[in-house]
Amino acid sequence: MSDGVEGNDERRRTGDAAVPEPQGVPEPRPGEAEPAAEPEPATLVKTGAAGRTEARAGAKADEPGTGEADDAARDASGTPAEAPPDSPDAPDDPDDGSDGIRYERLPDPPPPILDGVRARPPAPPGLATLVAAAVTALLSGLLLGDGLAVNALILALPLAAAAWFAARQAGRRPRRSSLCWGAGGLALLAVPVWSDAEWPTLLAVLAAAGLGALALHGCRKWSGVLLSPLGLVLAVRRAVVWGWRGVRERTAGGEKDLGPLLRSVLVAVVLLVVFGGLFAAADQAFADLLGSLVPDVDGGSGVPWRVFLAVLGLAAALAVAHTAAAPTRWDGLGPGPGRARGRVEWALPLVLLDLLFAAFVAVQAAVLLRGEDVVHAGNGLTYSGYAREGFWQLLFATVLTLAVISVAVRVAPRSGPRDRLLVRSVLGTLCLLTLVVVASAVRRMDLYMGEYGLTRLRLSVVAMELLLGVVVLLILAAGVFGARLLPRAVLASAAVAVLAFGLASPDKLIAESNLAAHRDGRTLDLGYLSGLSADAVPALDRLDEPLRSCALRSIAVPDAPWYATSLSQARAHEILTARPVRDHPCRDILTDDISPSVR
Numbered sequence: 001m002s003d004g005v006e007g008n009d010e011r012r013r014t015g016d017a018a019v020p021e022p023q024g025v026p027e028p029r030p031g032e033a034e035p036a037a038e039p040e041p042a043t044l045v046k047t048g049a050a051g052r053t054e055a056r057a058g059a060k061a062d063e064p065g066t067g068e069a070d071d072a073a074r075d076a077s078g079t080p081a082e083a084p085p086d087s088p089d090a091p092d093d094p095d096d097g098s099d100g101i102r103y104e105r106l107p108d109p110p111p112p113i114l115d116g117v118r119a120r121p122p123a124p125p126g127l128a129t130l131v132a133a134a135v136t137a138l139l140s141g142l143l144l145g146d147g148l149a150v151n152a153l154i155l156a157l158p159l160a161a162a163a164w165f166a167a168r169q170a171g172r173r174p175r176r177s178s179l180c181w182g183a184g185g186l187a188l189l190a191v192p193v194w195s196d197a198e199w200p201t202l203l204a205v206l207a208a209a210g211l212g213a214l215a216l217h218g219c220r221k222w223s224g225v226l227l228s229p230l231g232l233v234l235a236v237r238r239a240v241v242w243g244w245r246g247v248r249e250r251t252a253g254g255e256k257d258l259g260p261l262l263r264s265v266l267v268a269v270v271l272l273v274v275f276g277g278l279f280a281a282a283d284q285a286f287a288d289l290l291g292s293l294v295p296d297v298d299g300g301s302g303v304p305w306r307v308f309l310a311v312l313g314l315a316a317a318l319a320v321a322h323t324a325a326a327p328t329r330w331d332g333l334g335p336g337p338g339r340a341r342g343r344v345e346w347a348l349p350l351v352l353l354d355l356l357f358a359a360f361v362a363v364q365a366a367v368l369l370r371g372e373d374v375v376h377a378g379n380g381l382t383y384s385g386y387a388r389e390g391f392w393q394l395l396f397a398t399v400l401t402l403a404v405i406s407v408a409v410r411v412a413p414r415s416g417p418r419d420r421l422l423v424r425s426v427l428g429t430l431c432l433l434t435l436v437v438v439a440s441a442v443r444r445m446d447l448y449m450g451e452y453g454l455t456r457l458r459l460s461v462v463a464m465e466l467l468l469g470v471v472v473l474l475i476l477a478a479g480v481f482g483a484r485l486l487p488r489a490v491l492a493s494a495a496v497a498v499l500a501f502g503l504a505s506p507d508k509l510i511a512e513s514n515l516a517a518h519r520d521g522r523t524l525d526l527g528y529l530s531g532l533s534a535d536a537v538p539a540l541d542r543l544d545e546p547l548r549s550c551a552l553r554s555i556a557v558p559d560a561p562w563y564a565t566s567l568s569q570a571r572a573h574e575i576l577t578a579r580p581v582r583d584h585p586c587r588d589i590l591t592d593d594i595s596p597s598v599r
Contacts, residue, residue: 117332121238122325125246125318126169132162133243133317140313141306146564148192148201154563155313156189156208159320163216166321174215177488181215184208184495191502196534196568199456200502207498214491216323217330224330225487231328232319239322240315341411343422350408350426357433364440391448394441395461398468401434405475409483424479431476438469454513455528459506467497505568507532511539530554537572541579550586552576 125133136158143151160182167174174182188211191204213228280287405427412427413419445462470493478486511529518524529540530551540551557572565573 117329119326119328122166122170122242122322124249125166125243125321125325127250128165129162129169129321130243130246130250132158132165133314133321136162136317137310137314140316141310143563144309144313145306146560147558148205149560149564149566149569150193151563152192152205153186153189156186159212159317160186162317162321163324166325170325172325175218177220178215178218181211184492185211185215188495188499188502191499192566194567195502195505195507196566196572197505197507198533199460200498200506203498204502207495210491211495212320213323216320217327219329219331220484220488221331222487223333225491227330227333231330232316232323235319235323235328236315239318242322243314243318339411340413340415343413343419346408346411346413347422347426350404350430353404354426354429354433357430357437361433361436361440364436391441391444391461391465394437394444395465395468398434398438398441398465398472401430401437402468402471402475405430428476428479431472431479434472435469438465438472441465442469449513453517453522453525454510456506456510459510463497463501467494470497505535507535508539511536515539515542526551533568534566534572535568537568537575541575545582546586549582553581553586 136155139151139155139158143154164174185208188204188208192201195201209232210229213232214225217224217228217231219225219228408427409423412423414423442462442465445458445465449458449462471490474486474489474493477489511532514524514529524547526547529536531554532540534555534557537552537555537557540555541548543551555572557569557576559573560569
């Protein structure tokens with residue numbers, strides 16, 4: 001240690017800046033590397049020659065620097081003071097035969113992944129944004145407790161207003177693409193207004209939320225399209241704090257004080273409640289009108305549930321407004337192009353895959369041209385074994401093909417025009433053959449549904465397969481015109497498919513298809529039809545008794561408020577009011593083995 005001290009003293013005399021030697025560092029043994037000088041205060045690791053490591057926290061900001069600690073620890077002779085035996089910095093006892101200890105600096109931790117894409121915190125929300133958020137919370141608590149219908153579209157209006165006001169305050173102007181995505185989201189909310197079925201309604205609401213998230217973030221790449229909905233969820237906590245800051249500023253006095261507005265609203269509510277109650281007590285017709293317009297907060301849903309919905313609506317409105325003011329640029333997280341492969345390495349697997357697809361397509365030509373003849377030709381083939389099982393395999397094959405294409409594009413050779421021609425030829429051939437596979441899968445399910453009728457599952461998977469075919473067509477178009485618009489084109493096609501699927505009333509199509517098969521002499525699965533939604537009531541109303549009453553008895557058409565009643569529910573309520581369900585014994589009709597359509 002004396003050599004090290006003398007070396008430090010010599011450097012001080014010559015004016016060189018030297019880093020003090022850490023405490024407890026022994027002299028290097030012969031053949032051993034010199035211990036590195038202690039770096040700036042950072043995370044250090046204590047390591048031994050045997051490979052043992054032990055993490056030690058870095059120097060704190062309020063502790064003295066390394067040089068100051070060494071100077072304070074020196075005794076009169078200029079030798080560093082001994083560290084306590086139980087200190088983590090104490091050197092190993094040289095008598096115990098253990099190896100020496102040296103300190104190495106760990107690499108700095110990487111910055112958080114969102115720091116590069118997250119915008120700067122916006123200024124506290126203005127009065128208009130806070131009012132829009134409050135209106136959203138109020139309407140959520142009043143309108144969402146009885147189901148989804150027109151109320152979903154009503155709630156979207158103050159949400160859009162909160163986003164608009166927050167963006168204007170932050171100095172952001174919406175792009176035309178964002179306006180188009182927002183209009184598409186509002187159009188999707190027409191599905192719960194039109195249909196009573198829960199499954200297309202839920203799909204439409206989720207799709208509307210996805211389009212709204214994309215409109216707020218303004219993303220264009222695959223990473224942005226896929227991560228935009230996640231951005232709304234991650235923004236909730238910051239948005240609540242942001243909204244609270246806005247409320248505190250508006251209630252602290254000054255020109256933008258929120259107090260007068262709150263007092264005015266409170267006085268208006270008191271006046272409306274008092275005089276509305278008096279008028280309702282004075283006239284029964286006015287009381288009925290008021291009862292149909294004002295939600296029943298004491299209904300079956302309960303006050304706690306409505307309070308929870310109000311809080312949820314407030315958080316959603318603040319998250320939407322915060323995202324509109326400071327959106328996260330998810331496009332910055334997208335992966336870059338992969339390492340380009342050689343022509344042979346890239347093309348050989350894909351060419352072999354093309355040949356396999358071509359062989360399968362050649363076999364499927366008979367199915368596409370002579371489907372029923374092939375199925376009825378014998379050899380153990382049945383509709384259930386051939387169409388149903390084969391469909392799922394082909395559906396998975398289509399999805400896997402899209403995954404293969406996405407990977408192949410990232411690592412495709414791109415050194416010149418010949419490489420681009422090779423990529424377009426190989427992948428274009430694969431896409432064309434995939435379209436034939438899609439057609440074969442749809443044809444299989446068409447044969448199966450023609451024999452056994454429509455169900456929700458069969459109709460859904462056929463719609464999904466058709467959407468995958470559209471995606472393959474878009475990939476073909478991207479190979480010719482460029483892939484810049486491909487992510488948004490795929491999302492737009494999916495949104496249009498969801499909208500068309502919901503407005504087509506799938507339950508109504510299922511009922512009409514099964515009734516048409518019944519008129520052709522096939523058996524009727526009345527038990528399955530009785531579990532459909534109110535969308536199927538107009539079709540089932542055409543059945544003869546007692547089949548009509550048995551099919552309609554289990555379909556629930558609740559007497560919901562106007563804002564929670566879809567057009568299908570209103571139509572079904574009119575039909576059942578005009579022709580009530582009769583009291584027939586339906587147990588034998590619903591439980592007999594007359595349901596080949598669900599085998």
